[in-house]
Amino acid sequence: MSATAVAGPPPGPEPADLPDAGYAAVPTRIPDRVPDRILGRRGPLPRWWRDVTAAAAWALVLFVVALWVAAGGLQLLDGAGDGLTSVGRLAGLLASVLILLQVLLMARIPVVEQAWGQDELARVHRIVGFTSFSLMLGHIALVIVGYSVGTDAGVIGTFVDEVLHSPGMLLALAGAIALVMVVVTSVRRARRRLRYESWHLLHLYAYLGAGLALPHQLWTGQDFRSSAVATVFWWGLYAAALVAVLAYRVAVPLWRSRRHALTVSHVVAESPTVTSVVVTGRDLHRMPVRAGQFLQWRFLDGPGWTRAHPYSLSAAPDGRSLRITAAAVGDGSNRLRALRPGTRVLVEGPYGRLHGGVRTRQRSVLIGSGIGITPLRSLLEELPAAPDGVVVVYRVGTLDEAVLADELLALTAERGGRVVAVVGHRHPSRSSWLPASAGDLDDAEALLRIVPDIAERDVFVCGHPAWMDTVLAAAHRAGVPRDAVHHERFAY
Numbered sequence: 001m002s003a004t005a006v007a008g009p010p011p012g013p014e015p016a017d018l019p020d021a022g023y024a025a026v027p028t029r030i031p032d033r034v035p036d037r038i039l040g041r042r043g044p045l046p047r048w049w050r051d052v053t054a055a056a057a058w059a060l061v062l063f064v065v066a067l068w069v070a071a072g073g074l075q076l077l078d079g080a081g082d083g084l085t086s087v088g089r090l091a092g093l094l095a096s097v098l099i100l101l102q103v104l105l106m107a108r109i110p111v112v113e114q115a116w117g118q119d120e121l122a123r124v125h126r127i128v129g130f131t132s133f134s135l136m137l138g139h140i141a142l143v144i145v146g147y148s149v150g151t152d153a154g155v156i157g158t159f160v161d162e163v164l165h166s167p168g169m170l171l172a173l174a175g176a177i178a179l180v181m182v183v184v185t186s187v188r189r190a191r192r193r194l195r196y197e198s199w200h201l202l203h204l205y206a207y208l209g210a211g212l213a214l215p216h217q218l219w220t221g222q223d224f225r226s227s228a229v230a231t232v233f234w235w236g237l238y239a240a241a242l243v244a245v246l247a248y249r250v251a252v253p254l255w256r257s258r259r260h261a262l263t264v265s266h267v268v269a270e271s272p273t274v275t276s277v278v279v280t281g282r283d284l285h286r287m288p289v290r291a292g293q294f295l296q297w298r299f300l301d302g303p304g305w306t307r308a309h310p311y312s313l314s315a316a317p318d319g320r321s322l323r324i325t326a327a328a329v330g331d332g333s334n335r336l337r338a339l340r341p342g343t344r345v346l347v348e349g350p351y352g353r354l355h356g357g358v359r360t361r362q363r364s365v366l367i368g369s370g371i372g373i374t375p376l377r378s379l380l381e382e383l384p385a386a387p388d389g390v391v392v393v394y395r396v397g398t399l400d401e402a403v404l405a406d407e408l409l410a411l412t413a414e415r416g417g418r419v420v421a422v423v424g425h426r427h428p429s430r431s432s433w434l435p436a437s438a439g440d441l442d443d444a445e446a447l448l449r450i451v452p453d454i455a456e457r458d459v460f461v462c463g464h465p466a467w468m469d470t471v472l473a474a475a476h477r478a479g480v481p482r483d484a485v486h487h488e489r490f491a492y
């Protein structure tokens with residue numbers, strides 16, 4: 001069993017033979033085998049969680065429509081002004097329920113987070129977000145035009161009158177402006193120009209927007225107060241969203257960090273730019289974390305500690321320690337190498353679905369590029385041993401970038417598997433997961449050459465988002481069913 005370079009310039013040294021550059025502070029080694037009592041209790045993830053959570057979301061939306069019908073929404077459609085207002089009210093109600101769903105989607109409720117995973121949740125969050133925003137604009141336009149029908153005030157006059165004289169309307173306008181800001185900064189082109197921290201801070205204004213809309217719904221929203229059922233439903237939904245955020249984004253992380261009392265154990269330089277940090281703590285065998293998952297990390301090493309960074313586990317949790325491996329790309333990751341043993345650590349999580357519990361097949365393919373290999377490296381420890389049970393496809397620009405290569409080779413040797421290094425820089429114009437030196441080799445064809453039975457395996461993918469898109473498309477064309485593909489993007 002050995003690593004193979006399938007494409008790229010002269011193969012160079014195999015990962016197993018990478019020269020020791022002499023920069024490792026503590027020699028890299030494979031942690032002791034993870035005790036079965038820790039791996040054993042992490043069974044498959046119930047698939048029905050997905051169906052139940054999706055059905056619950058749709059039920060909420062349908063219930064809101066039913067409340068609107070029950071409050072006479074349909075009868076009002078006859079008159080021009082009333083008809084517009086009634087449809088406008090429905091749009092407002094749907095905008096409200098979708099905004100609250102948005103909050104629930106991102107509240108890190110364990111069942112929701114585990115059923116869908118961050119990638120999928122972020123995609124749904126984006127679609128629901130733009131839909132609720134459009135409905136909110138439709139609500140404002142339709143209700144104002146509807147109110148203005150049959151008056152002399154005109155649309156602008158009615159708008160000004162409503163904002164100034166209807167209870168809670170000035171606050172609702174402020175909430176709408178906050179949401180406009182969130183949406184504008186979430187448009188991809190604008191988002192790319194913002195630092196992650198600035199974008200994230202602005203994004204939190206969505207909570208403000210949802211909160212500021214509440215008073216106008218309470219004071220003037222007919223459908224909000226049309227019946228005891230409606231009132232209880234809306235209060236209940238607002239309360240559930242608030243409680244979920246406070247519980248899962250604040251209380252649970254603080255409790256977990258305190259309970260496990262995490263501290264840095266040691267730091268390992270894996271290469272000039274990649275660092276592993278090993279963290280230990282109390283009762284770590286009780287932390288419900290699986291190989292392949294990620295956590296949000298805060299190292300209390302000085303100013304700037306408040307900014308959390310997501311890092312995946314690069315070794316399976318063994319009940320005594322957790323390990324991450326990070327590439328230095330900016331302020332936060334550059335600081336990791338200087339962490340001192342004993343530095344306190346706060347975590348949020350674990351999050352993510354890139355773990356053994358989502359497997360649908362006996363055998364797997366792990367496809368990672370660059371530092372995206374980290375969760376796959378830890379996942380490798382959780383996969384069952386079987387002849388040719390796992391193929392690791394490791395895409396790197398040069399073999400020197402192949403961090404953790406020794407561990408990958410040792411683990412695949414132990415479990416029955418192989419590592420295939422796909423080496424070389426990307427094509428300047430062609431969008432492909434392969435290096436430029438692969439020429440015109442088709443993406444799916446390349447996958448099939450490396451793993452001929454890929455369609456009968458689970459495929460785990462992690463790396464740069466644009467590269468991942470090409471791998472996912474290739475896997476699809478190679479016949480891998482959608483539910484056998486599992487991925488995590490290292491991007492927000």
Ligand SMILES: Cc1cc2nc3c(=O)[nH]c(=O)nc-3n(C[C@H](O)[C@H](O)[C@H](O)COP(=O)(O)OP(=O)(O)OC[C@H]3O[C@@H](n4cnc5c(N)ncnc54)[C@H](O)[C@@H]3O)c2cc1C
Nearest residue numbers: 196309310311312325326327330331332333374490491492
């Ligand atoms: C689910 C997930 C798992 C990850 N796992 C790993 C890992 O195991 N190893 C690894 O090296 N990297 C991982 N990353 C990427 C890592 O989080 C970023 O490289 C790191 O946060 C950059 O912070 P910085 O201060 O060093 O750089 P900055 O200069 O602040 O940012 C550099 C880039 O990182 C992105 N980034 C910054 N902060 C965040 C954040 N809080 N969330 C998401 N993206 C951010 C920005 O888009 C920016 O392009 C992961 C990212 C995600 C989303």
